[in-house]
Amino acid sequence: MTYLRKFLNKALLISSSFVAVTLYANEKTDYNMPVGVTEVSTKIFDLHMLIFWICVVIGIIVFSIMFWSLWKYRKSKGAVAADFDDNFWLEVGWTVAATLVLVYMAVPSTQVMVEAYDDAEGEINILVTGHQWKWHYQYLEDDVGFFSNLSTSQEQIDGDMPKGEFYLREVDEPLVIPINTRVRFLITGNDVIHSWWVPDFAVKQDAVPGFINTAWTNVPEPGIFRGACTELCGIKHAFMPVVVRAVEQEEFDAFIAEKVALVEAERMLTSKVWTKEELMERGESFYATNCSACHQANGKGIPPVFPALEGSQIALNDTDRHIEILMEGVQGSAMAAFGNMYSEVDIASVITYTRQAWSNGENGDGVIVTPKDIVDYKNKIDL
Amino acid sequence: MSTIVETHDHGHHGPAKGLTRWLFTTNHKDIGTLYLWFSFIMLFIGGGMAMVIRAELFQPGLQIVQPEFFNQMTTNHGLIMVFGVIMPAFVGLANWMLPMQIGAPDMALPRLNNLSFWLLPMAFGILISTLFMPEGGPNFGWTFYAPLSTTYAPSTVNFFIFSVHIMGVSSILGSINIITTIFNMRAPGMTLMKMPLFVWSWLITAYLLIAVMPVLAGVVTMMLMDINFGTSFFNAAGGGDPVLFQHVFWFFGHPEVYIMILPAFGIVSHIIETFSRKPIFGYSSMVYAMASIAILSFVVWAHHMFTVGMPLAGQLFFMYSTMLIAIPTGVKVFNWVATMFKGSISFETPMLFSIAFVALFTIGGFSGLMLAIVPADFQYHDTYFVVAHFHYVLVPGALFGIIAGAYYWLPKWTGNMYDEFLGKLHFWLTFISVNVTFFPMHFVGLAGMPRRYPDYALQFADFNALISVGAFMFGLTQLLFLFIVIKSIRTGKKAKPEVWEGAGDLGLEWTLSSPPPYHSFTVQPQVK
Ligand code: HEM
Numbered sequence: 001m002t003y004l005r006k007f008l009n010k011a012l013l014i015s016s017s018f019v020a021v022t023l024y025a026n027e028k029t030d031y032n033m034p035v036g037v038t039e040v041s042t043k044i045f046d047l048h049m050l051i052f053w054i055c056v057v058i059g060i061i062v063f064s065i066m067f068w069s070l071w072k073y074r075k076s077k078g079a080v081a082a083d084f085d086d087n088f089w090l091e092v093g094w095t096v097a098a099t100l101v102l103v104y105m106a107v108p109s110t111q112v113m114v115e116a117y118d119d120a121e122g123e124i125n126i127l128v129t130g131h132q133w134k135w136h137y138q139y140l141e142d143d144v145g146f147f148s149n150l151s152t153s154q155e156q157i158d159g160d161m162p163k164g165e166f167y168l169r170e171v172d173e174p175l176v177i178p179i180n181t182r183v184r185f186l187i188t189g190n191d192v193i194h195s196w197w198v199p200d201f202a203v204k205q206d207a208v209p210g211f212i213n214t215a216w217t218n219v220p221e222p223g224i225f226r227g228a229c230t231e232l233c234g235i236k237h238a239f240m241p242v243v244v245r246a247v248e249q250e251e252f253d254a255f256i257a258e259k260v261a262l263v264e265a266e267r268m269l270t271s272k273v274w275t276k277e278e279l280m281e282r283g284e285s286f287y288a289t290n291c292s293a294c295h296q297a298n299g300k301g302i303p304p305v306f307p308a309l310e311g312s313q314i315a316l317n318d319t320d321r322h323i324e325i326l327m328e329g330v331q332g333s334a335m336a337a338f339g340n341m342y343s344e345v346d347i348a349s350v351i352t353y354t355r356q357a358w359s360n361g362e363n364g365d366g367v368i369v370t371p372k373d374i375v376d377y378k379n380k381i382d383l
Numbered sequence: 384m385s386t387i388v389e390t391h392d393h394g395h396h397g398p399a400k401g402l403t404r405w406l407f408t409t410n411h412k413d414i415g416t417l418y419l420w421f422s423f424i425m426l427f428i429g430g431g432m433a434m435v436i437r438a439e440l441f442q443p444g445l446q447i448v449q450p451e452f453f454n455q456m457t458t459n460h461g462l463i464m465v466f467g468v469i470m471p472a473f474v475g476l477a478n479w480m481l482p483m484q485i486g487a488p489d490m491a492l493p494r495l496n497n498l499s500f501w502l503l504p505m506a507f508g509i510l511i512s513t514l515f516m517p518e519g520g521p522n523f524g525w526t527f528y529a530p531l532s533t534t535y536a537p538s539t540v541n542f543f544i545f546s547v548h549i550m551g552v553s554s555i556l557g558s559i560n561i562i563t564t565i566f567n568m569r570a571p572g573m574t575l576m577k578m579p580l581f582v583w584s585w586l587i588t589a590y591l592l593i594a595v596m597p598v599l600a601g602v603v604t605m606m607l608m609d610i611n612f613g614t615s616f617f618n619a620a621g622g623g624d625p626v627l628f629q630h631v632f633w634f635f636g637h638p639e640v641y642i643m644i645l646p647a648f649g650i651v652s653h654i655i656e657t658f659s660r661k662p663i664f665g666y667s668s669m670v671y672a673m674a675s676i677a678i679l680s681f682v683v684w685a686h687h688m689f690t691v692g693m694p695l696a697g698q699l700f701f702m703y704s705t706m707l708i709a710i711p712t713g714v715k716v717f718n719w720v721a722t723m724f725k726g727s728i729s730f731e732t733p734m735l736f737s738i739a740f741v742a743l744f745t746i747g748g749f750s751g752l753m754l755a756i757v758p759a760d761f762q763y764h765d766t767y768f769v770v771a772h773f774h775y776v777l778v779p780g781a782l783f784g785i786i787a788g789a790y791y792w793l794p795k796w797t798g799n800m801y802d803e804f805l806g807k808l809h810f811w812l813t814f815i816s817v818n819v820t821f822f823p824m825h826f827v828g829l830a831g832m833p834r835r836y837p838d839y840a841l842q843f844a845d846f847n848a849l850i851s852v853g854a855f856m857f858g859l860t861q862l863l864f865l866f867i868v869i870k871s872i873r874t875g876k877k878a879k880p881e882v883w884e885g886a887g888d889l890g891l892e893w894t895l896s897s898p899p900p901y902h903s904f905t906v907q908p909q910v911k
């Protein structure tokens with residue numbers, strides 16, 4: 001008897017703590033689904049809350065009957081068991097009731113689904129490509145694009161430095177889109193499957209190699225929106241966030257103009273005559289953003305998964321293979337084919353850099369590779 | 384039905400001595416015991432991996448392990464818990480209880496039974512050994528999506544494939560044995576619709592296993608070909624389709640999740656009727672519900688793939704079919720509650736675990752229903768919300784079912800009552816820690832934390848710390864369970880044949896002595 005009272009008290013305590021945690025989480029809106037900023041995301045949020053409350057109501061009904069029975073018909077109070085074991089109409093009744101509730105849920109779910117699913121062309125179309133482990137954005141109308149890398153430092157991750165406010169949610173170059181414009185994303189993967197998620201737009205779409213998925217959004221207000229990769233894609237799955245900056249149309253136009261100009265400038269650079277120092281300087285910064293995550297800043301890599309570059313025979317004495325690896329990648333490894341992702345200047349400078357850096361300059365042939373060498377390589381392959 | 388069936392001792396029929404008893408045994412109880420101990424050991428190995436995961440996630444930043452090892456931990460934790468804990472534990476319970484519940488002396492195919500068990504240590508020996516190889520073990524998640532698990536996998540993936548094949552063979556052989564036993568060895572008078580619900584649940588589960596384990600074998604074989612023989616089933620560059628992998632995997636995978644819950648439905652039904660002292664409400668609707676869950680489970684697989692890029696009609700179809708499963712699932716919950724209603728209820732440890740099962744499994748069913756709503760799933764998918772969902776159905780669901788069954792039948796197996804005080808202590812510590820661990824995951828997921836992340840943004844820190852504390856408490860508490868089990872094997876109040884008050888009328892197993900004779904029923908009982 002006293003034991004039972006204790007039991008029921010506990011049951012009460014426990015169920016109220018479930019409710020308390022839920023309320024706390026709802027109160028602190030960071031712990032509920034974000035309402036988001038688009039029409040679709042708002043509708044999805046409302047749908048989520050509707051289904052949630054339906055579940056809560058069903059839960060309250062079922063659990064109160066159950067706990068009340070446990071309390072009322074406890075043996076220690078002398079309850080004697082009835083011996084019915086079936087009731088046809090009751091079975092039919094609750095089956096029908098459950099079906100009706102489900103239909104009630106299915107109607108709005110279908111409506112929202114039809115609205116979210118729409119692959120008509122956008123006013124702006126952006127090709128989003130998942131790479132191990134960064135996102136590439138290509139503006140199809142203007143034919144400009146760039147990579148977006150995690151900008152949180154390794155020191156913060158390793159705990160050698162205090163973590164910043166946007167720890168693991170910041171990138172060197174966010175995707176920029178104009179507000180009040182229908183933007184369509186064409187999403188694909190370069191190596192393994194990734195998934196591109198921006199909670200505030202309620203857009204989550206897998207980036208599957210060889211296939212192009214579509215998603216769209218129309219953002220009504222400027223702001224910075226942060227998301228993540230949500231399909232396990234290897235070691236740095238947690239380190240390739242998505243950041244989208246929504247801006248006014250004028251700012252967007254300026255952004256694109258600047259990008260177009262940059263591409264022009266880059267083309268000019270290819271024909272320029274480069275000194276070793278210029279290549280080294282450019283190569284070092286390129287290495288830091290694009291290579292050091294795997295091969296490490298000190299060139300020692302993380303063997304056996306990521307080979308060391310310092311002392312590697314290829315980096316010391318085999319220029320042709322060095323160029324080839326950078327251009328074509330290594331099948332089945334995280335080493336991607338950078339040839340069609342970066343400019344000739346970038347590729348040449350990073351090769352030059354890795355042939356000079358650390359002890360490689362002293363121990364190897366120290367050959368300098370120029371953008372022209374890369375252009376020559378491309379021409380040779382095209383033949 | 385309280386007569387004790389006498390044991391015939393023909394001399395050569397007792398257990399052999401020493402190690403050979405376990406190596407060569409064809410006895411259903413010995414094999415059941417092997418399965419149960421195997422899964423218990425794997426529970427601690429897989430649990431240890433979970434502790435590594437939670438230790439790393441206790442705080443943001445990388446402290447204990449590097450992402451590469453973290454991925455190996457999540458992958459192997461999942462594989463071991465699914466294939467090495469839940470499934471073998473259910474097979475162990477089936478081995479012990481099916482012959483006793485249907486009035487048979489043993490399983491129909493005893494040598495096959497021995498083989499099915501001994502394949503398992505080999506399979507898991509191979510799997511776990513990969514962790515010690517230079518390239519490390521599987522690191523692509525328990526769902527091993529291609530091409531991460533093919534083109535981009537460590538070469539140890541071949542061991543993983545071999546190991547999955549062996550597990551599959553073991554499950555298929557076990558299922559053939561169970562089906563054969565149920566169809567051929569029931570006591571006279573035990574018609575199908577008089578079979579105990581645990582027997583029914585296993586009959587249906589065994590059919591599911593036979594249907595889907597070959598699909599799993601097929602998908603890993605396709606991987607093997609892609610990796611070693613130059614085919615391109617899942618390689619887009621060669622004209623293949625990475626999404627095909629997911630369709631085939633989940634065609635196996637969704638029935639698999641029901642394989643992991645149906646036997647628990649059976650166990651819990653017996654326990655609730657025993658401690659409510661009232662026959663199960665709606666026996667036949669319970670059977671139909673399980674059968675319809677099993678059939679529906681073949682047409683819902685793509686609800687795991689709502690973000691993969693399916694046509695609208697596909698998304699809607701899989702949404703509706705998934706919602707449909709909630710109906711038979713709900714019916715089962717209603718029936719359990721109706722069984723308690725107007726009963727005469729006492730709260731021994733198995734009953735406590737079963738009540739918790741009904742309540743917490745239902746919470747898992749609710750989150751499942753939410754996940755079925757496609758547009759909402761765009762936000763939930765691959766976040767901790769999904770992790771919360773499947774842990775609610777698998778831990779306080781499947782695992783609680785197993786633990787409840789263990790307490791319920793331990794006195795029958797060992798002849799000794801377990802320590803009721805310690806059992807209740809075990810229950811309360813487990814109940815509290817399981818919720819501290821998994822309930823907050825719903826909110827971490829809604830707030831946007833993706834799953835399979837070794838490191839996370841700062842706003843998730845407080846709940847993650849709480850989750851880790853709960854997880855450590857849960858892990859430690861299971862050592863208490865180990866202690867209770869060992870204690871009841873060695874000492875304890877002697878158990879009567881019926882063990883639980885009034886259970887003598889509930890099933891044939893309670894008419895045998897505790898512990899039961901080595902060959903359960905040497906004379907078939909008559910069922911009225
Ligand atoms: C009312 C019944 C249920 C419904 C409607 C349901 C629905 C779902 C849905 C839609 C997902 C996919 C979520 C996503 O990835 O976005 C899911 C995942 C999952 N469910 Fe359920 N579920 C139910 C019951 C169960 C049961 C009984 C089990 C096992 C005992 C289970 C185990 C799982 C597992 C393991 C996953 C995750 C697999 C993974 O991605 O690793 N579910 N469920």
Ligand SMILES: [Cu+2]
Binds near residue numbers: 636637684686687
């Ligand atoms: Cu499923």
